[in-house]
Amino acid sequence: xLVKKLLRNFVETFFMGARKLFDYAxxxxxxxxxxxxxxxxxVSGGTIAFISGIYEELIDSINNVKPSLLSVWKKEGFKAxxxxxxxxFLIALFIGIFISVLSLAKLLSYLLExxxxxxxxxxxxxxxxxxxxxxxxxxxxxAATVIMLLLGAAVAYYITELPxxxxxxxxxxxFLSGALAICAMxxxxxxxxxxxxxxxxxKTILDAVHERDIKMIVTVGxxxxxxxxxxxxxxxxxxxxxxxxxxxxxxxxxLGSLNKxxxxxxVLETRVFDDKVxxxxxxxxxxxxxxxxxxxxxxxxxxxxxxxxxFTLERLASKK
Numbered sequence: 001x002l003v004k005k006l007l008r009n010f011v012e013t014f015f016m017g018a019r020k021l022f023d024y025a026x027x028x029x030x031x032x033x034x035x036x037x038x039x040x041x042x043v044s045g046g047t048i049a050f051i052s053g054i055y056e057e058l059i060d061s062i063n064n065v066k067p068s069l070l071s072v073w074k075k076e077g078f079k080a081x082x083x084x085x086x087x088x089f090l091i092a093l094f095i096g097i098f099i100s101v102l103s104l105a106k107l108l109s110y111l112l113e114x115x116x117x118x119x120x121x122x123x124x125x126x127x128x129x130x131x132x133x134x135x136x137x138x139x140x141x142x143a144a145t146v147i148m149l150l151l152g153a154a155v156a157y158y159i160t161e162l163p164x165x166x167x168x169x170x171x172x173x174x175f176l177s178g179a180l181a182i183c184a185m186x187x188x189x190x191x192x193x194x195x196x197x198x199x200x201x202x203k204t205i206l207d208a209v210h211e212r213d214i215k216m217i218v219t220v221g222x223x224x225x226x227x228x229x230x231x232x233x234x235x236x237x238x239x240x241x242x243x244x245x246x247x248x249x250x251x252x253x254x255l256g257s258l259n260k261x262x263x264x265x266x267v268l269e270t271r272v273f274d275d276k277v278x279x280x281x282x283x284x285x286x287x288x289x290x291x292x293x294x295x296x297x298x299x300x301x302x303x304x305x306x307x308x309x310x311f312t313l314e315r316l317a318s319k320k
Contacts, residue, residue, distance in 0.1 A: 024092040030054055031096020037123070038185050038192055039101060039108045039206075046186045047254060051130045051310055056239060058093065058186070061086040062232035106210060120263035121299035125306030127254060127261060133310060135251045138244050145248040152252020159195075160260035171219045177201035178223025183231040187253060259284065263299055 030052045034045035049055040064085050073081035082088070111119045138145060177199045185192030196202035201220075208216035238246040265282040287296045 019088065024088060027054065027089060027092040028096035028099075031093040032100040033096075034093075035097035035100025036104050036108065038097070039104060044185060044187060044192065044254075044257070045097070046184075047127060047130050047134075049186070050250070051133050054089075054093070057086070057089060059232050059235050059239065061090050062186075062228060063236045065229055101209065109206060109210075117263045117295060117299050118302055120261050122302040122306040124258065124261050124263055125303035125308075126310055127258060127306075128303075129307040129310035131251060131254050131258075134247060134254060138247045138251070140244050142244075145244050148245050149248040149252040149255070152249040153256035154252075156253045156256025157259050158256075160257060171216070173199075174201055174204065174216060174219050175223035177205070178220035179227030179230075182224040182227040186228065186231065186235070187250065263287075263303075 030048070033052065034048045037048045038045040046055065049058055069081055069085060072084050108119070135149075177196055180199065181192035181195045181201075183192075184195040193202060196205060205216065205220055207213075208220075235246075262284045264285050264287050266285045267282050287299065
């Protein structure tokens with residue numbers, strides 16, 4: 001009886017809200033885009049959330065997850081609890097993220113290994129465009145906002161220059177990795193997947209997803225939940241009290257992260273791990289230095305496509 005009642009209340013809440021089923025389908029697609037970005041070490045799902053117009057709602061919704069919600073459920077019922085949680089939005093978004101991570105992890109791993117220049121080119125154009133989009137949200141420029149933008153860019157650039165650690169697979173370390181990576185994932189510009197590379201957990205977690213290793217996936221997931229609930233509160237406070245400064249820092253993060261996702265790189269140092277060559281150090285080079293011209297042309301086309309896609313989506317959102 002209790003299960004039927006909960007299911008009925010959920011269905012009524014989902015279909016009778018201000019948003020329609022089509023709106024939640026769009027949110028799920030945005031979640032899939034975030035998931036696809038988060039799988040790539042260098043692109044942030046937070047950037048996708050920002051340019052798709054759901055970033056602040058995501059932060060606010062995550063902040064709604066707290067113990068007092070249980071008292072709302074007890075006193076006012078499931079519908080009030082679900083509305084307070086903004087559950088429809090969260091479940092639609094995270095369904096999209098999980099679908100994307102589970103279905104695209106193998107494809108993106110293949111592209112990263114076999115077509116890295118083309119994949120990075122598309123994301124480079126996408127992230128470059130997002131700098132203008134996020135920066136446009138800063139309503140008042142001052143010396144402080146400029147300084148914070150430059151500071152954010154410097155911090156992000158420094159992070160991208162750090163050498164990755166060797167692969168680590170202990171459960172406590174994976175829990176910590178999940179907590180730190182999720183903080184980066186909801187920050188535009190800082191890639192959660194790249195943080196996992198730096199921590200030496202990226203390959204372990206990606207393999208765990210491929211092999212459906214439930215123990216490792218649950219451990220990382222629990223770490224992510226702890227990190228997400230903690231860091232989202234800080235972000236909400238910053239947006240509420242220092243909105244322009246926060247946006248300047250986020251814009252700087254995105255700007256500094258471009259160093260990591262520049263498509264053309266010269267490998268300086270590698271290491272063999274589990275019969276697989278891992279890049280330890282590389283250097284950005286000009287297009288064509290190590291690739292054939294046909295691929296350079298295709299890469300430029302993909303970069304332009306990624307750049308144009310952001311402004312097309314922004315224009316469509318503005319019309320709506």
